[in-house]
Amino acid sequence: MKNFNVALAGQPNVGKSTLFNALTGVRQFVANYPGVTVEKRFGKYVYKDTEFTVIDLPGTYSLSSYTKEERVSRDFILNSDIELVIQVLDASNLTRSFYLFFQLLELEIPIIGVLNMVDISKKRGIEVDIDKLQNKIDIPIIECIANKNKGIIELKNRIFDFCLKDKKISNFKVDYGKELNKEIDQITEIIKKLNIKNYPPRWLAIKYLENDKTIIDLINSSFEGLEMSDINV
Numbered sequence: 505m506k507n508f509n510v511a512l513a514g515q516p517n518v519g520k521s522t523l524f525n526a527l528t529g530v531r532q533f534v535a536n537y538p539g540v541t542v543e544k545r546f547g548k549y550v551y552k553d554t555e556f557t558v559i560d561l562p563g564t565y566s567l568s569s570y571t572k573e574e575r576v577s578r579d580f581i582l583n584s585d586i587e588l589v590i591q592v593l594d595a596s597n598l599t600r601s602f603y604l605f606f607q608l609l610e611l612e613i614p615i616i617g618v619l620n621m622v623d624i625s626k627k628r629g630i631e632v633d634i635d636k637l638q639n640k641i642d643i644p645i646i647e648c649i650a651n652k653n654k655g656i657i658e659l660k661n662r663i664f665d666f667c668l669k670d671k672k673i674s675n676f677k678v679d680y681g682k683e684l685n686k687e688i689d690q691i692t693e694i695i696k697k698l699n700i701k702n703y704p705p706r707w708l709a710i711k712y713l714e715n716d717k718t719i720i721d722l723i724n725s726s727f728e729g730l731e732m733s734d735i736n737v
């Protein structure tokens with residue numbers, strides 16, 4: 505049977521492990537405080553004669569390399585054989601979910617968004633315009649209430665369609681403003697010449713500007729052995 509690897513990413517406490525349990529039936533510990541999952545966990549389910557391996561990643565606020573959880577999630581997303589990342593968003597606190605979401609989109613990997621906790625957002629009178637969000641960000645978004653098993657079949661359907669048919673990567677780019685965009689473009693052009701595997705050049709350029717130590721080391725080590733004329737700046 506064909507197998508696809510699907511990773512659950514998102515901030516701490518947005519319901520990733522709850523969604524993992526609902527998808528796979530495997531019980532992963534959930535609690536009402538952040539930082540519960542520290543190591544990745546695997547579970548499987550079969551849908552329409554196809555096997556899906558779900559990976560529950562530790563919650564992270566960003567994809568920088570400051571904490572162990574961030575490094576575990578980032579290395580796994582970049583260096584493993586993953587067909588799809590499911591970014592879990594907290595509908596009741598959407599702006600906070602966006603920081604990580606944009607970083608994931610910048611990795612230029614296949615992503616589906618899950619808008620979880622819509623019960624809480626509705627109670628608070630927050631209406632999310634899903635169509636507008638999907639169009640803007642250029643990826644499918646599915647509404648869920650993971651602890652009530654709501655939206656799970658729809659999600660399985662979308663995962664199936666995505667892995668077997670679409671495999672579309674979003675064209676969305678964060679607009680950092682005229683000056684920073686220019687700087688990012690220039691650094692991206694230099695990084696492209698270094699041919700660093702697994703990492704998209706634009707994402708490396710942004711992390712470089714953020715002073716991400718791991719990425720700066722990676723870029724510096726890639727310069728070794730190159731002549732300035734190779735880089736042609």
Ligand SMILES: Nc1nc2c(ncn2[C@@H]2O[C@H](COP(=O)(O)OP(=O)(O)OP(=O)(O)O)[C@@H](O)[C@H]2O)c(=O)[nH]1
Nearest residue numbers: 516517518519520521522539540541563621649650
């Ligand atoms: N009201 C509501 N609660 C939810 C929903 N989904 C999950 N929860 C609850 O939210 C809390 C956090 O869920 P977890 O699944 O542990 O969250 P997590 O993203 O795995 O958290 P970390 O492992 O710390 O990153 C738990 O109390 C869940 O029962 C939902 O859709 N609605």
Ligand SMILES: [Mg+2]
Nearest residue numbers: 520521540541
């Ligand atoms: Mg968890």
